[in-house]
Amino acid sequence: MSTAPDPRPREPKPALVFDDPLDQQTSDDTDRGWGERPSGDGAADLKRFLDEKPPHHI
Numbered sequence: 001m002s003t004a005p006d007p008r009p010r011e012p013k014p015a016l017v018f019d020d021p022l023d024q025q026t027s028d029d030t031d032r033g034w035g036e037r038p039s040g041d042g043a044a045d046l047k048r049f050l051d052e053k054p055p056h057h058i
Helices: 041-050
Strands: none
Touching: none
16 A cells, blocks of 8 residues: 655644744833823813822812
């Protein structure tokens, strides 16, 4: 009995990547998205302060 090779081409195997994941910059490495608000006037800042003040500071 002889076995003929499979005539269909094989899919390439996924390559292993040995890069260090800690060398890549993530969104946490930047200051964007950490709650910064655009600079506004003093009245808007006071309103935000009063809205976000904990209840025990009233």
